[in-house]
Amino acid sequence: MFISRRAGLLAAVFSAGLAFGSPAAAESLADAIALAYQTNPTLQAQRATLRALDESTVQARSGWRPTLSASASGTHSEQRTPGQSGVVDINGDGIPDATVSGGVSHASTAQGGLSVSQAIWTGGRVASAVSAAQADVLAGQENLRRIEAEVLGGVIVAYVDVRRDIEALRIRQDNVQVLRRQLEESDARFEVGEITRTDVAQSQARLAAAEAQMRSAEAQLAISRAAYAAIVGQNPGDLEPEPPLAPILPPSVEAAFEAAEVNNPQVRQAMYNAQAAEARVAAARAERMPNLALSGTVGWSGDTEPFEPSDYSRAVTGRATLTVPLFTGGLTNSRVRAARARETASELGVEQARRTALQNVTQAWSQLLAARAIIGSTDEQVRAARIAAEGVRQEQQVGLRTTIDVLNAEQELRAAELAQISARRDEYVAATSVLSAVGRLDAANLIPEVDRYDAQANSRDLRFTWGWVPWEEPIGLVDSAFVPVTEELPRDTPMATAN
Template identity: 45%
Template sequence: MAFKTFLTAGAMALTLAGLAGAQTLEETLALAYNSNPTLQAERARVRATGEGVIQARASWLPSITASASITRRSIDGVNFFDESNAITPQSYSLNASQAIWRSGQISGGIDQAQATAYAALENLRAVEQSVLLDAATSFMNIRRDATIVEIRRNNVEVLNAQLRAAEDRFEVGEITRTDVAQAEARLSAARAQLTAAQAQLSVSRSAYARIVGQPSATLSEPPALPTLPASVEEAENIALDFSPTLRSAAFSEEAATAAIRVAQGAMGPSVSLSTGVSANRNSGGFTVGGDSETASIGVQASMPIFTGGLNRSRVRQAGYSADAARQQVFVARRLTLENVSNAYNNLLAAQSVIVSSREAVRANEIALDGVQQEAQVGLRTTLDVLNAEQELLNARLTLVSAERDAYVAGLALLQAMGLLTAETLDLPVETSDPLNDGARDNVDLTPWN
């Protein structure tokens, strides 16, 4: 499969320089992976679901119970506390039972529990990737917003200088009061935009702290993304194999199919082996009867004859649920393909905007320099200079946003394909299967193929 790298570190050359000791994107993602409460809750939920596999398998294992009782009784009219006039019966028993045949209920229940556990595990993978995308997005948002704050702060300084120059030229009669008023208006607007940009930066930092679990430090430039597919068709083929949403839906269908076997098994016979031993002891002044010991072993069989249509209704219900789960696989497939297409096209659009914005910045820098020189000799007005500065400012802001959008779109494409994982991103974290050991045995991991 042919791959190519769409984004490089150079494509993310934001003006906010990474300082020595700055926090990296990998460190941010590792913090979110290890501490995000949403992710921790989902891991606990997977472990809880995995216990269902152990519980289902326990139905094939023998069940052993022990019991004991001791009672103190006295004869009517006899002192209760007189040891010679009281009896103390004691009984002990040990019973065991072993399922021999359940008409497919146990095996169906085990398959259902395994498939349900793996559907939960795929949901966990989806949550992990969503959290990682949110953390990376907040990381990029802070870098973008910090850069925008610096650009707007620089714009305020430029307009301050422009206003002072306009006032000096007005004093000597080179320009009119209108030119000064225009410079003042642009400066006031620039100050308001700077305040708004600073507020947006604070919002992004708050979102970062919520997702990652700690305030943001100085953030370094992000690394290059992993290689991405060369076409949307390649991305879609990868997503059909690795999308956790699709895989979870497929496992849910498998669980629903196994539930049919469980419901059908309730209509068939069941056979179990039971055995037990018991002992009775009598002691006291008035002993009634002697001690006894018994042992038993037997086979018990049962078969439902009439349940008022209950079992047949449960079979039909399980069948309808399986049909619904099967349709959810198609829904998940369509949604996966849509997400891949959207992310891929967003990436292409952002890359196109980057190219155009870089050219716009270059052209507007040349244009501003020319307008400023023409204004000095009276060929341009103060408004012309202000407009040229505004156009350059807009181009720079568009470029900053486009670079952020392209990087986030690349991450969103990885998520849509099911590849935005700790392993793919080479994060410094320990990954583990939250399911119990052995829960993955004999489970088909690709039931949709």
């Protein structure tokens, strides 16, 4: 497995030089996102972690369910009494229970029983644990959304990086071809005495620099392809142009702020953590409350030699236990104070998460506006640089420009083209950052046609799994009378991306 993956990454390196060779299968951004969404190990591991967290609710609810246990034991004893015979008492209960024969006595007994216990009222202990577990599960679902946004955002960045570097390599290759023709032209003109050796040397120097830049562009493309393969799971093919993100972008920065407060996964996770902290305060307070439970046992005991089931004795015991805490040495009060302090910290964490989300929205939105403005500037720069390069070449033909003027004009044109493709890449990445900050960078918005992972399905399946009993619900209802209930926060409806 490791060798095959390493071979795949090496293939990404060696295939970079073939980017403009034989055509590969067309691949869209939606294809890359769908593949990463289904196979990325980071995302898969987080889903497994959430499924493990779902079990905490089942474990908490078990406090309302009965417990049943069975026990069994067997005893065999041998007693040697030289010179004695008759009936003797082996187990010391005052009743002769074994016959000594030839100075050796044997006795075998067996015992077994069943015990059942059912909590009737826990003073809110179990209800608080259930409420806290439910809040933890909801917080875990928001953490999964955060990881999903990071992975899908990484896919988008890797995709546009590969497309940018492919275009950059094309520009560098075109530059080498143009400079090679310029060198050939300079050599020819030098042979007829139109220019000096200095002009030829300048052309040679620019060509050597362009070739070095082309090699650097090839290396950068190989690096981007490897990053793409690492996050998506396969090497990039012939990448199609990325679709516009405008349909799911907020129309204004004010709308982005409002969406972030409702949908941002970090904010929502902090809110659920605050609910869990509130439930744990209630759990600490519940330690002061009485606890009522019913229990019963039934047991059998008798001899195994000879084995006669009708001779076995049976004992049945029923018990109702009311436990009232009176004095714990300050332990309960200390736990309540500690839980309150953690609740305060969680509430402050909500405010910190909200401020961070708004800061991220501001930064991403500012970068988006700047990138859009830069795109306009670079488009104008490329248009003007092309006109200038063509004019300088024509002026050189009539002796109005020198070789270095032509070389400088070509260099300015290539720099403008590289700036243009970088600006378009930066604009798309900035739009992705906005979507991440407002909580819309998820599969529901990016690939709505793909079957999505239901983070709540496992939790719903565990609600009535093995161990559930019908009377659990009324017991839980009574136990939850004075316990804060975990509330699921509303979210905006997902928006489809226009492809």
